[in-house]
Amino acid sequence: MSPATDILIIGSGPCGLACAIEATRHGLSHVILEKGSLCESIRRYPTSIKFFSTAENLEIGGLPFTIAGVKPSREEALQYYRKVAKFYQLDFRLFTEVVGVTREDDRFAVRTAQGAVFHARHVINATGYFDVPRCLGIPGENLPHVSKYYDEAFRYVHSRVVIVGAGNSAVEAALDLYRHDADVTIVHRGPELKPTAKYWLLPDIRNRIKEGKIKTCFGTEVRTIEPGRATLENILTGEAFTIPADFVFLLVGYTPDARLFAQSGVQFEESTLIPAYNPDTFETNVPGSYLCGTVVAGIRTEKVFIENGRDHARLIIRHIRGLAPEETEAEIDANVDVEEN
Numbered sequence: 001m002s003p004a005t006d007i008l009i010i011g012s013g014p015c016g017l018a019c020a021i022e023a024t025r026h027g028l029s030h031v032i033l034e035k036g037s038l039c040e041s042i043r044r045y046p047t048s049i050k051f052f053s054t055a056e057n058l059e060i061g062g063l064p065f066t067i068a069g070v071k072p073s074r075e076e077a078l079q080y081y082r083k084v085a086k087f088y089q090l091d092f093r094l095f096t097e098v099v100g101v102t103r104e105d106d107r108f109a110v111r112t113a114q115g116a117v118f119h120a121r122h123v124i125n126a127t128g129y130f131d132v133p134r135c136l137g138i139p140g141e142n143l144p145h146v147s148k149y150y151d152e153a154f155r156y157v158h159s160r161v162v163i164v165g166a167g168n169s170a171v172e173a174a175l176d177l178y179r180h181d182a183d184v185t186i187v188h189r190g191p192e193l194k195p196t197a198k199y200w201l202l203p204d205i206r207n208r209i210k211e212g213k214i215k216t217c218f219g220t221e222v223r224t225i226e227p228g229r230a231t232l233e234n235i236l237t238g239e240a241f242t243i244p245a246d247f248v249f250l251l252v253g254y255t256p257d258a259r260l261f262a263q264s265g266v267q268f269e270e271s272t273l274i275p276a277y278n279p280d281t282f283e284t285n286v287p288g289s290y291l292c293g294t295v296v297a298g299i300r301t302e303k304v305f306i307e308n309g310r311d312h313a314r315l316i317i318r319h320i321r322g323l324a325p326e327e328t329e330a331e332i333d334a335n336v337d338v339e340e341n
Contacts, residue, residue, distance in 0.1 A: 008120035015293030016126035018313035140225030165251035274298035
């Protein structure tokens with residue numbers, strides 16, 4: 001068997017990086033396995049997006065996050081986390097997908113799609129939720145002109161675009177597309193936009209809807225998607241009708257990958273995908289297996305963000321080292337110095 005690292009982290013988002021940084025501070029070896037690029041979920045954000053959080057709430061590792069404006073942009077966040085990873089010399093295996101985690105005596109065997117096997121004394125799942133889009137289960141949702149992620153607006157200039165959804169992603173995409181001369185229609189099964197959308201965007205989009213510059217089909221579901229059009233149905237009346245659609249964005253949310261829970265023995269609620277874990281230590285029902293970040297919230301992704309998910313890392317690493325949660329930073333540093341000497 002290959003030598004076991006102290007901690008193996010699945011996912012290289014901000015929370016995964018925070019875990020690796022805490023491990024480094026405590027003198028523990030680590031490796032990060034990431035199925036995509038560094039901070040893959042943020043990389044897949046719309047190119048023009050601004051974060052809801054302020055820069056200081058996105059900081060990790062005690063390194064300042066300096067930005068040009070009031071809210072950090074996607075590009076600024078990516079560059080910040082890249083520099084943090086370089087500063088702490090974190091150990092990555094990018095484009096390495098984890099397909100299995102099993103407990104073998106006092107260590108875990110973590111298997112990848114490439115056939116490699118990594119061994120670790122502890123495993124931290126920091127995979128977030130952005131990797132598994134929710135599906136509608138309708139004909140045509142996998143056609144080439146249909147996407148579950150919004151990228152940028154210029155490709156869709158002077159096109160007829162249908163957006164399914166009414167939350168943050170849908171509202172931001174609709175406004176961005178409208179300002180790039182796309183013909184935008186929002187389709188949502190509810191009676192109005194979701195109130196959880198960013199508060200500073202709601203007056204903007206409501207005014208555009210009132211002016212008729214962004215069309216809406218509330219109380220409506222998509223039944224089929226075909227090249228050039230989508231068939232909708234009014235929930236109350238059952239009336240079916242078609243609207244033109246050169247492109248369709250299904251922005252109805254994302255969920256954690258429950259397959260990794262099930263495969264590794266972590267228990268979870270079938271309806272909410274919320275895994276079993278100790279909220280004081282973030283250890284799951286599998287000893288030595290931990291969760292960090294949004295993955296703990298299941299489908300309730302609005303409960304955990306970078307600003308509170310990053311704090312999980314400190315509690316996890318303290319538990320692994322047998323330290324009390326309330327121990328001060330000076331006491332931790334002193335313990336690490338004693339062990340290193």
